[in-house]
Amino acid sequence: MKKDVRKISKKNYVLVGLILVVTVIFLGYFTFWYKSNQEYYRNNSVMSGYLSEIQENGVIDNLTNYVLDNPNTLLYVSYGNDSSVKRFEDEFKRLIVTKNISSNFIYIDLNYVTDKNFVLNIKNSFFSEELKNKNLKLEKQSNIFVFENGKIIDVLYGNRQNISLTDVTRFLIRHEVIEND
Secondary structure, three states, X not given: OOOOOXXXXXXXXXXXXXXXXXXXXXXXXXXXXXXXXXXXXXXXXXXXXXXXXXXXXXXHHHHHHHHHHOOXXXXXXXXXXXXXXXXXXXXXXXXXXXXXXXXXXXXXXXXXXOOOOHHHHXXXXXXXXXXXXXXXXXOOOOEEEEEEOOEEEEEOOOOOOOOOHXXXXXXXXXXXXXXXX
């Protein structure tokens, strides 16, 4: 019996080679995309691009202008590249989404604030008289400030400590931003 030998055309070899090259290119592209996405996440806040953000250029002036237009708002400030803050911000973002309160917040990433007197300027420009009398020792850290009629009437954190979603939820309930479920 004679075996039938099949001849594979060169076109098929070229086609397999082309598929292999395209696969390697896509793999390289997606690897590069994944690494740059991870790098972006590591260097930027979860809240950046999600909440209305005030940029560095004249941060106090921009905040003043924003508060003139929106006298009752919440200001969230944090270091966006801190890994412990990122874990909190993931949970915080879920709370904001489920309660649909993103329009109540503005955000400042402290990594981009070069003004060494930023906290002092916040106190001098926006603190209510009652809050000024409390002598809070604010540092450049994660905080939530409550604005009412253009003045800060309450601050979630006055000292350096880890921020938690439980405390934020209680704080937002106390200021009637969200309802107690």
